[in-house]
Amino acid sequence: MSPKTLYDKIWDAHVAHEAEDGTCLLYIDRHLVHEVTSPQAFEGLRMTNRTVRAPDKTIAVPDHNVPTTLDRANAATMTEDSRIQVDALDKNAKDFGIHYYPVSDVRQGIVHIVGPEQGWTLPGMTVVCGDSHTATHGAFGALAHGIGTSEVEHVLATQTLIQRKGKNMKVEITGKLRPGVTAKDITLSVIGATGTAGGTGYVIEYCGEAIRDLSMEGRMTVCNMAIEGGARAGLIAPDEKTFEYCKGRPHAPKGAQWEAALAWWKTLYSDDDAHWDKVITLKGEDIAPVVTWGTSPEDVLPITANVPAASDFTGGKVDAAQRSLDYMGLTPGTPLSEVEIDTVFIGSCTNGRIEDLRAAAAILKGKKVKDGLRAMIVPGSGLVRAQAEEEGLADIFKEAGFEWRLAGCSMCLAMNPDQLSPGERCAATSNRNFEGRQGRGGRTHLMSPAMAAAAAITGKLTDVREMM
Amino acid sequence: MEKFEKLSGIAAPMPMINIDTDMIIPKQFLKTIKRSGLGVNLFDEMRYDDDGKEIPDFVLNKPQYREAQILIAGDNFGCGSSREHAPWAIKDFGIRCVIAPSFADIFYNNCFKNGILPIALPQEQVDALMKEAEKGANARVEIDLEAQTVSTSDGEIFAFEVDAFKKHCLLEGLDDIGLTMEKAASIDTFEAKAAQARPWV
Numbered sequence: 307m308s309p310k311t312l313y314d315k316i317w318d319a320h321v322a323h324e325a326e327d328g329t330c331l332l333y334i335d336r337h338l339v340h341e342v343t344s345p346q347a348f349e350g351l352r353m354t355n356r357t358v359r360a361p362d363k364t365i366a367v368p369d370h371n372v373p374t375t376l377d378r379a380n381a382a383t384m385t386e387d388s389r390i391q392v393d394a395l396d397k398n399a400k401d402f403g404i405h406y407y408p409v410s411d412v413r414q415g416i417v418h419i420v421g422p423e424q425g426w427t428l429p430g431m432t433v434v435c436g437d438s439h440t441a442t443h444g445a446f447g448a449l450a451h452g453i454g455t456s457e458v459e460h461v462l463a464t465q466t467l468i469q470r471k472g473k474n475m476k477v478e479i480t481g482k483l484r485p486g487v488t489a490k491d492i493t494l495s496v497i498g499a500t501g502t503a504g505g506t507g508y509v510i511e512y513c514g515e516a517i518r519d520l521s522m523e524g525r526m527t528v529c530n531m532a533i534e535g536g537a538r539a540g541l542i543a544p545d546e547k548t549f550e551y552c553k554g555r556p557h558a559p560k561g562a563q564w565e566a567a568l569a570w571w572k573t574l575y576s577d578d579d580a581h582w583d584k585v586i587t588l589k590g591e592d593i594a595p596v597v598t599w600g601t602s603p604e605d606v607l608p609i610t611a612n613v614p615a616a617s618d619f620t621g622g623k624v625d626a627a628q629r630s631l632d633y634m635g636l637t638p639g640t641p642l643s644e645v646e647i648d649t650v651f652i653g654s655c656t657n658g659r660i661e662d663l664r665a666a667a668a669i670l671k672g673k674k675v676k677d678g679l680r681a682m683i684v685p686g687s688g689l690v691r692a693q694a695e696e697e698g699l700a701d702i703f704k705e706a707g708f709e710w711r712l713a714g715c716s717m718c719l720a721m722n723p724d725q726l727s728p729g730e731r732c733a734a735t736s737n738r739n740f741e742g743r744q745g746r747g748g749r750t751h752l753m754s755p756a757m758a759a760a761a762a763i764t765g766k767l768t769d770v771r772e773m774m
Numbered sequence: 775m776e777k778f779e780k781l782s783g784i785a786a787p788m789p790m791i792n793i794d795t796d797m798i799i800p801k802q803f804l805k806t807i808k809r810s811g812l813g814v815n816l817f818d819e820m821r822y823d824d825d826g827k828e829i830p831d832f833v834l835n836k837p838q839y840r841e842a843q844i845l846i847a848g849d850n851f852g853c854g855s856s857r858e859h860a861p862w863a864i865k866d867f868g869i870r871c872v873i874a875p876s877f878a879d880i881f882y883n884n885c886f887k888n889g890i891l892p893i894a895l896p897q898e899q900v901d902a903l904m905k906e907a908e909k910g911a912n913a914r915v916e917i918d919l920e921a922q923t924v925s926t927s928d929g930e931i932f933a934f935e936v937d938a939f940k941k942h943c944l945l946e947g948l949d950d951i952g953l954t955m956e957k958a959a960s961i962d963t964f965e966a967k968a969a970q971a972r973p974w975v
């Protein structure tokens with residue numbers, strides 16, 4: 307048999323039909339659904355008298371719109387159009403008989419955090435969701451990617467997706483990370499190296515010692531941002547850490563089924579001599595704690611660097627960089643560590659898991675948020691929140707002056723009331739720094755949870771290593 | 775889905791790279807449960823000021839581009855989220871074709887589901903079309919999907935690539951789901967086999 311990559315293996319196990327021209331029907335094992343990109347798809351089913359083909363493989367949770375303030379049980383905290391979307395999901399989940407975690411359920415949270423947490427996401431699966439950060443689930447060695455609403459409808463109706471196979475790209479991070487450097491710094495540095503279109507047309511497999519050393523939470527952070535590098539999906543081969551994480555989760559297999567699953571999962575790795583269309587290698591020890599300075603996730607620099615000038619770039623990036631600098635209100639040459647912020651947001655499907663909160667708490671313990679700064683922590687799920695309370699992290703956050711919120715997407719995309727005002731500058735652990743992403747005119751700097759915590763204390767972008 | 779065969783229209787120039795889906799349709803307009811009506815909010819934050827008044831400099835606010843049916847843009851158009859609201863807004867505005875050196879995968883795919891033709895051309899050819907588009911309403915650009923060509927009013931012709939299956943669906947205005955359902959037997963067979971091989975799924 308010819309050598310295969312991990313992507314090849316999962317792909318081959320899921321082709322339900324292949325046309326002569328190579329167009330395939332890829333069978334989908336898990337379909338995750340949220341309130342923003344699904345109403346039109348369910349409406350489409352109703353109009354054509356179609357049903358959901360595999361409701362037992364379809365899981366829905368509202369996350370994008372929901373308020374994260376403690377009073378959210380009061381319906382008045384939601385705007386009317388948000389409420390209509392959440393109500394539509396309630397109704398669609400009920401009418402079509404799919405698994406559902408309503409806002410009132412402690413298991414509710416960001417769809418990409420809930421899936422793994424509940425054991426819906428398992429190695430070797432195909433996972434899709436009407437959301438580009440579905441790549442997150444690739445951390446388990448699952449082929450996972452975002453789809454549009456028409457495709458959501460297609461998967462609901464047929465449990466398949468029309469696909470052509472992508473190319474294979476290997477991103478290897480060798481050696482060890484230095485202290486203060488995290489999964490977020492890896493994933494941002496990779497995008498800094500490849501650009502936001504570097505992965506277009508590829509499925510990335512992340513490998514190497516620095517990736518192996520990461521926890522499952524860290525691996526999810528890395529894969530989450532594969533899409534920011536243009537790749538629809540990012541993968542990490544499953545190993546003992548993966549199996550350990552999955553074991554005992556509510557929807558993970560048990561008993562003999564677990565053993566059977568494990569036997570297959572252990573075959574899920576890229577063969578030594580597999581073919582790669584593109585290979586990128588970064589040295590773990592070269593990666594520094596980074597922040598973004600511009601309005602594209604590729605605008606990444608070590609925190610020790612200065613704000614660049616447009617003239618440092620070439621081609622279309624010259625104009626783009628100038629536009630970013632104007633939008634971000636930054637002067638070339640300014641040390642990044644002197645840039646003052648107004649807001650800190652810790653959360654999102656990139657960094658809203660328990661390990662992220664532990665990393666932030668380690669920095670914040672016994673410290674105070676800088677006077678006048680708005681700081682909030684939004685756990686990725688109700689269960690993450692409960693665990694953080696049990697571990698005493700919540701007390702550390704509250705004593706430091708952070709708002710301690712309920713689970714949701716919140717200020718990652720500001721569809722709920724958590725928004726930046728024009729000109730406000732935010733240290734954020736989310737994944738997109740696009741213009742207006744966190745509110746019209748808002749300015750976003752992406753970084754790790756530890757870096758965001760450090761920024762909360764000083765009120766400036768800060769090198770976390772100085773606080774360790 | 776609406777068919778796409780030929781199109782002759784005004785092309786609007788947007789010489790920016792990395793035009794993301796948040797720019798195309800900001801999140802406050804995603805709170806809809808319909809597919810229609812998003813055209814007025816296409817490029818909302820670039821198109822209107824804080825008071826909701828049109829910004830005259832923005833290309834689609836200029837008189838000569840109000841009826842544009844083609845958009846010419848920079849690299850990596852449509853990067854960012856999977857929101858199909860982006861192609862819905864583009865279509866609702868009246869644009870049926872976007873030409874750029876490259877597109878983000880999900881956006882590219884979403885276009886075809888909505889009767890929009892995304893065309894990737896080499897940078898020099900996009901540059902030439904950008905110049906052409908800057909002439910305004912006098913320069914109509916012609917797209918022929920069957921022949922896979924883009925022609926300018928000066929008679930310059932550029933050939934483009936498109937996946938044969940996607941082309942077929944667009945030319946005929948076919949509904950993917952209907953096509954896939956014709957293969958239900960294959961899906962049934964696969965599902966039965968997979969249930970044996972991986973019963974835990």
Ligand code: SF4
Pocket residue numbers: 369370416417418437439654655656714715718719736737
């Ligand atoms: S947390 Fe942000 S990136 Fe993640 S699913 Fe929610 S809105 Fe999307």
